[in-house]
Every structure is written in C-alpha cells, then in structure tokens.
Amino acid sequence: MKEKMIKAFRNANGGLFSSVEKADVGGSYQELEKQGVALMGWADPFMPDFSLPEHVKKATIQAIEAAAAPHYTAPIGNQVLKNKIAEKLKKQNGLTVDPQRNILITPGSDSGLYFAMLPFIEAGDEVLIPAPSYPNNFLNVEIMGGRTVPVPLKESNQFQIEIDEFEKRVSEHTKMVVLTHPNNPTTTVFNRSSLEALADFVxxxxxxLVCDQAFEDFCYENEMITPASLPGMFERTITVFSFSKGMGLSGYRVAYLVCSDVIMDTMFANAVSVLGATNTVSQLAILAALEDPSFMKEFETAFDYRRKKAYEIINSIPHVSMLMPESGFLCWVNVSELGKSSDIVSYLVKEAKVSVNDGINYGIGGEGHLRIVLGVYRDNQRVVDALLRIKEALEKYQQQ
Ligand SMILES: Cc1ncc(COP(=O)(O)O)c(C=O)c1O
Structure with missing residues (x-):
C-alpha cells in the first residue's frame, strides 16, 4: 500500500509499527512522561501544568453556554475577533489592514502555514528555506511536489541572513522563501539589515515570502520587525500568526493569516474546503485573551529568567555552548564536540531523565545540536533542576 503513496508521506513513520522519537508522533512521549522524564522537547508553554488565565477560562465557559457554541462561526472567522486582531497588527506589527478582507482565522498555524504555501507551490518549484528551520517548512513543500533549497544560517554570524547565500541558490525555478521569524530552533530575531536585504532579494x-511569526511575542532586547511592513512587501507576503506560543493557548487551535486582497480572495474561496472552520468557542476565548493580554507579562518574566539561567548553566559545561536565546522559550545548544546529537538525546533520557529534541530534525546545520524547550512547567525551579541534570549528565558523558 505504501508504494502507492507520494514520497513525502511514504517515508514518514507514524509510530504504529516502531517507536518514533518525535514529540508529536506515536506514544513515546506519554511513555516518557509516565517514567517521570521532563519533556523539554515539546514547544507548548508550561506543559503539562495548568496555566489558563482566569478571564480566558471564564470567557470559554460563557461561550460554551451561548446558543452559538455548537455552530460554525461565519466560516472565515469571527468578525469581532478579526477587528481586534487588526488593532493588534497595527500596534505590534506596523500593518494597517482591513479586518474583513486581509485576515483569515485558521485552526492553528500549522495548517495555516501549509495553506499559505498551497496556492503557489507545484511540482518543480523551488523554495528557499533559511536553515536550521521548523521541520514543517520542508515537509509542506515536499508534499506539494516542490523542492526545498536550504540556505545555511551560521552560528558565527549569530544565525542572521547572509543574502549572498540566497543569491548562490536562486534559480529560474525559485518561487518562494519561507522564513520562520523569530526562528525555531535558533530563536534568532532577524534584524533590520537581514530583513531589508531579504525584502530586496524577494x-x-x-x-x-511566507513568514511564520508564531514566536513573535517575546523578543527581549531585539526589535521584532514584520517583513510584510517593509516597502513593497505586503503584496507578496503571507504572514502566519498563532496564539499557541506567546499566549500559551495551543489547545484552543486558533491562528490567523494576513495577506493582500488578491491572495486572500483565493484563500477565502478555499479555506473551508481545505482547512475547515475554526472552533467557535475557541475564537471567543481568544478574543478575551486579546482584550486583556496582561497575563503574558508574567510568561515573559519567567522565560527571560530561564533563558539567562540556561545560558549560564549550559555554557559552564566543558565543550558545550549556546548563544543567548533572542526570543521565546527555546534554546539551541551546540554539542558537536561531544559526538552525534542523536546519541546524546538518548543518553539524556536515560541519565538525566530529560527529553530534548535532536537537532537533525531541523535540516542543515542541525546535526550536533539540541533544541531544549525552557517553557516546560510552571515552576522555574523545576526547569533549573532539569538543566542541572543535563549539565551533570553531559559532564559524565565526557568522562566515559
Ligand atoms: C515555528 C512554528 N510555527 C508554527 C507552529 C504551529 O503552531 P500552532 O499550529 O499551534 O499554531 C509551531 C509549533 O510548534 C512552530 O514551532
């Protein structure tokens, strides 16, 4: 049966016939959790602890009790929510849009990201992807029959864009650039000169340009620039946003795309057939979160503390290093002097009772690195304890 499938699917392993060390596949994560392993490979803030803000909880309950709850929202999204998003886009992203023409609410941004590429990519098209990058960027293009062309981001240049590397790889088949900004896994907030050079190139x-800004909320000392706000870019950019990371509301499955009227017209025409409508109750809960996002301040304080602690602890391990995370709640650790990252990931599960991501999942430049999610747990101390266990284990690893 599998030979009848397209290659991108055929080669994927769903964990039914073997175990898969991937956070969102198979049952291995639940198994690890039962064994008391800290799950620092799942980019879901404060998972597995309770973290729902009280006013969002109340809005959810109220929404469930309303007559509208079991029905579709006007299929392309709650209009009041879109108005509120437009206000946020103006204030936070420097984008002035018509809420009813330029915003599409989607059931999460993974499907939104896929949908953003779909109208453009067909067999033979090439897509430039600065890497290491979010794995779905590669998979989506391959499913559509396109070819991914990774463009290396170098640690020696703080993982910023080097436009020469793009110029070397562009061809008559190049159709798109997919940028994860801030980047997952490196946490890089692309700076103004990187983004202006990229805009000029595009x-x-x-x-x-498809730009995924799922991690835009906590950029610490860096300026977060939305590429679609740069001159000449709105018409050719689809920006993907999410409420999963900054607000920690991943289970609600609400995200949105922003683009020009011309692109949005086809998006509106196909959204319900391809993606389905977004949950009605969830949209109302997200509206409450947007009306009062003050709870995010506490999240930011916790993540800021954790990144500084991680920087201190990880860089005190001989032959292991990381740059200071520029955004969010991840860190990207260089263990290349110790050996293969997949061996180290397995070792850490056994020795430190911590599960982290193997860098090889993030494309070129990923081997020899670990992605560690610092957003896990509500309690900062549990995160610090897990980092100290990683330190102890990696020191022992080097003595063996
Ligand atoms: C970079 C990036 N984009 C998008 C997503 C998808 O998030 P969601 O579908 O919950 O909006 C993730 C989730 O891990 C991510 O890391």
Missing part, C-alpha cells in the same frame, strides 16, 4: 527575483 522583490528583485519576483518571489513570494
């Missing part, structure tokens, strides 16, 4: 070569 316009000169007449390309589309």
């Amino acid at each position: 316009i000169r070569h007449d390309l589309i």
